[in-house]
Amino acid sequence: MTYTIAQAEQELQAKCEKLNLRWYPRYHLAARAGWINDPNGLIWFDGWYHAFYQHHPYSTQWGPMHWGHARSKDLLHWEHLPVALAPEGPEDKDGCFSGSAVIDGDTLALIYTGHKFRGDVSDDENLYQVQCLATSRDGVHFTRQGMVIDTPADLHHFRDPKVWREGDNWYMVVGARVGDTGQIRLYRSADLRQWQDEGILDEAEAGMGFMWECPDLFSLNGKRVLMFSPQGIAAQGFENRNLFQSGYLVGDWQPGEPFVRAGEFVEMDHGHDFYAPQSFLTPDGRRIVIGWLNMWESPMPEQQDGWCGMLSLPRELTLNENNHLQMRPAKEVEALRQAWLPWPASSLKNQQTLMANKAEAMEVVLHWDCTSSDAEQYGLSLGEGLRVYVDTQMQRLVLERRYPQYGLCGTRSVPLVPGAPLALRLFIDSSSIEVFVNDGEACLSSRIYPDADRRQLSLFAWHGTAILSEAGAWQLE
Template identity: 50%
Template sequence: MKKMIELTNDRYRLGYHVSAPAGWINDPNGFCYYKGYYHIFYQHHPYSADWGPMHWGHARSKDLIHWESLPIAIAPDTKADEDGCFSGSAIVKDDVLYLIYTGHHYYGDGDPDHFWQTQDLAYSTDGINFTKYENNPIIALPPTDNTHHFRDPKVWQKDDFYYMILGSQGQDGHGRVITYRSKDLKDWQYLGAITKAKALATEGYMWECPDFFELAGKDVLLLSPQGIEADGQKYLNLFQTGYFVGKYDYQKNIFSHGSFTELDHGHDFYATQTMLAPDGRRLVFGWMDMWESDFPEKADGWAGALTLPRELILKDDKLYMRPIKELSQLRTAKLASWDKNLTQKTLLCEGEKQAELELTLDSADFSLTLNDPKTSAQIKLSFDQKAQTFILENGDKRYATIAPKSKLKLQLFIDTSSLEIFINDGEAVFTERFYFEKTPEVWLDTRAKCDMQLYRLGKAITFDKH
């Protein structure tokens, strides 16, 4: 029996973010609520810290904060998914939890780009043990006007039908999303493409991990396009994650929408998945990393993590992404609280692996740095008041421009080797990984009035010992 990789060092391990007990993870999958628990699955290779044949790792929580790691939900062990159980989604039907995912298949010639993909189904009545549908695949072939890129199904219910949206590439080499319809989750009718990339440079050659939902009376297509070219201060990551806002005509199968907008401005954010919470909030997870990153934690037997769960809010056709309110449960101590006019560089935090900072500042130039006390490594966030632009430096630079306001509100979550920065209640967000030798110091340099609250945060992940 193949032996799963084990953790050898916890120097970079996160305290309150979902990650695997050991091994590699990437995309969040199957985000849902079932029988009193929130469930999140993720792309997982349990046998090494590198990407490999994909399994679905699994964790659950009653409160979105304290997560219990569960045994692997599905593995590539049937003819329908022999080379990987790729990304997908979950839906509850008749009190049964269904996973809809992509089966990956290689032709066996050693070429990683020579593959085909199918769509498959698994189900559970307890949310832990899953059975694969005996007649998989539920969709065996891509449509004739498609290439072999045909993956990441997201399923939802509308009236009497279930709908599936898939990431796709048309025969013209442009990214697109296609839809199917079903009465029973097993027999699917192809409807066609609802929208596609207008140009390769601006919208990409492949659209991955599509998510489709209604928010504030509009329809939102959230996706991860590949191949968008950098444009000034935009699209600077290898691949992007962003959204279109518009209206979907279910009768004509056409999605009319505005332009593509990036969702997160940091270096480490990709492959989102959302769910509609029982209380009506639209919640989202992302992969808190990026393809072709260095992943220093691989040396310790693991790689990758998920972001904090976040709430999506639509205002004036712009998605705001804010930390969920439940995160206040992580606070174990209030370490500092003050309100004063700053005239010099000020130390805000030191010696805390897990911390939350809330800052309210007058709108003026400032810089906020996380420093490694042992080395010269740092992450620096600067604000250019004249341009109303934030500049994030973590190796190279990332940017976010905001609407002018008299006050700036920042909320920072630090977790050993991750930093998430929420600006003005989610108007702009930066998600970052970092690898310091010592616990970071946080410094603020500004000549302005500042209100600061600092909290110590507890750990919230329990790992499966099976």
Template identity: 45%
Template sequence: MKAINSSCILKAQQVVEEARKKVEHTPYRLGYHIMAPAHWINDPNGLIQWNGEYHVFYQHHPYSPKGGPIHWGHVKSKDLVRWEHLPIALAPGEEYDKSGCFSGSAVDNNGTLTLIYTGHISLNEETDEFREVQCIATSEDGIHFTKHPQNPVITEPPAGGSWHFRDPKVWKHSETWYMVLGNQMDGLGNVLLYESADLVNWEYSGILVKSDGKLGYMLECPDFIELNGKHVLLSSPQGIQPEGDLYQNLYQTGYLVGEFDYETKQFTHGEFEELDKGFDFYAVQSFEDEKGRRIVIGWMNMWESQMPEQEHGWAGALTIPRELQLHDDGKLLMKPVVELKSLRENNISVQTMIVSENVRLDEVKGDQLEIIAKFSLANTSAEKFGLKVRCSENGKEHTIVSYDVKEQKVIVDRSQSGRGEGGIRKGKIEMLHHDVITLQLFIDRSSLELFVNEGELVMTNRIYPDPASLGVELFTEGGSVKLIELEAWTLKDIWV
């Protein structure tokens, strides 16, 4: 077995530690989200509960707040809430991964923590010519990793496939290991299926999902799971065209639900659904914990978006952990994991009231908040209502979370959210058989995650308000609405 070049790891670690001192107290630094100690982070990788602890790896460039040769950063936690930074786990340097250790997954192989990742080899940067292969690395202590001597364990894509060939997600069924991989064939995205008895020798088993054009030109970060007797493919398609309120981001993340037969290797499924309707959600990955929950974490940014934090020496973050559930109607729900309640302090309750104008909630303010607001739709005359958060004293800066009664759409408007990109995102939520809408907001210094009606609709967003913009308001347009109740908590900072 070949140990990872310790000098590469040590050098990268030293650079990050030195940069860490400069970014710790910068304005947009988050309080309870996973971030790199400094510099660049993108996709979550290798999510797993191993030896009783939760591990999250992530795509990391330790030398700059912009992308570059990608390493694997690493954090762990006992409770999914308080995270500890560990040494960088993977660094590029071998011939098969010299340009980057791209996204992948983690499994427990008889007690050995095993990472499966994509080795990226750039051949010509000007023409974007590259090769991608699949590799593994192992660890006995969950901190130090050794690259396998037979790497790459998959050396090339199948016949007809391009070198866009990445993001292995591996799981075990019966005594066989399975892998899904994103690939491009004939300019269209596909998800490939492989099988192995030992994680080293892999056999191609065909195409699991093939884009007909509607799923774009590449399917990144596939993740094939079983929920409530159904099979679900999570993926991040590139190249889906906008359609009304749908597919408004540069790239999407969503899912297909259906039936899979391990004998025939056939997956029959319904239509693609977006998993999150906000601005900043990509490359979601899942794992099952010891409690039997299916937990997901995504990258809380979007490619090519402005990232004002870069000027402070860092960029990117991951979402809070969410429990994934499959509803009876075939839709996926995402709910904040219950462990996040341990961050709560300073509970504030706002009693029932009729809201007919802007109401400043003087007792609710802050840049690290959880807010749960319940509104009655019965007899409401308002055309639109909701909350404004991270409000400035002069009212010029705020982020709006609202519900349009006629259109039955939840709207996040960050046109006046401060720095960074503005814009509006809308998500349809059926309320025909409900007369209460619940908005649950997790606000961190430069993020807003919104969960509507127990996770039926989720919208994830980066925002960059002035640090002094701390206010919260209720508002309506065109009439009044009944606020049934509102509870708020300040949330602890896990990084202090």
């Protein structure tokens, strides 16, 4: 089969009329129809934020990758634009894989991975991944410029270029797999077309993964943050529970010099569903990250509804003095706030109380006084399927989802800070929850699948008393 943008558009027009919207996000970006995975090419260009994404318009499963495209003034209200890239080949005949965008003069340039097999597609030995360029003046229609970096000898997995400007040069990080070792390769260019191999920027030590996907290198607070999505790190205790991780290393780097780590790999989000994050700068200099709010090989019940996958809220990144990356909802999110539903400071004892009849698009604020609370479990529930609660015996904040009908049950959690209160901002959308803990300290993001009539929001405290020092909720637009 050959693919074109026109054909993808036709398919999407037909498909988007047949969606079941029960779980379709109210304030997050999802595809018009079909499948979506990684965010790509996030950038501010010509007065708009642009978000591209890995997209399969022809089904709700992953397939030959296209680049979907949307733009927004505020990172929350998105306008869908025509598909930007289709795997028209020959350099990308089996998929336009992940990549990034930069502005070169008056041109918006997309740098992405061309994915192609020579022969049997089930054999990795036949796989070639090359880096490609496409350019646009209007930010909507793109001209393919073809391959700019060929697959290095002996490599097959070589993808997800992230490009940025530094001094007089463009730099690119690319994820790679060498045997069973994940790597990040570095390249340099003066013109986005001719690229100089600058070697290996960093690579996995034993146990740190066979492939490092979606690398991103940026500066924060005088340091460099190397963010990437490693495949093949084993779960250990409460850590690295998802099939694949996304996280970061903090270090130092200057052009021409090696990357020197200043710490260990840290997971970025502790929920069930956050992967392949990509960062970009706002015109006022904030570093924002958006991730894919799903996990590979996890059940995705919205597939029966004609669409699949969504992107996370935009989150501002900062780096604190302990080199810890903090994520907070981008300030734009506050503009979604409508009616405030106040809730009194109160204590709960062996009870569950209803806070709202239907939580669909909502930001909930909860401050728990953990030192004065002795309940064994206390927190918030949404219908019967979701609880976000403090487990006093474990001394952890737990996100528990229970949708056995969809094969999705289990918990994710983060440790409590001993002796400290717990401030939570919880963002509920039709089929997602994002929990921001203690103003940037931790984040848990998971997909949830409540029935439309089972979205009651309740507070509870079992086996003891819990003290709520501040609470309320915003209806979101």
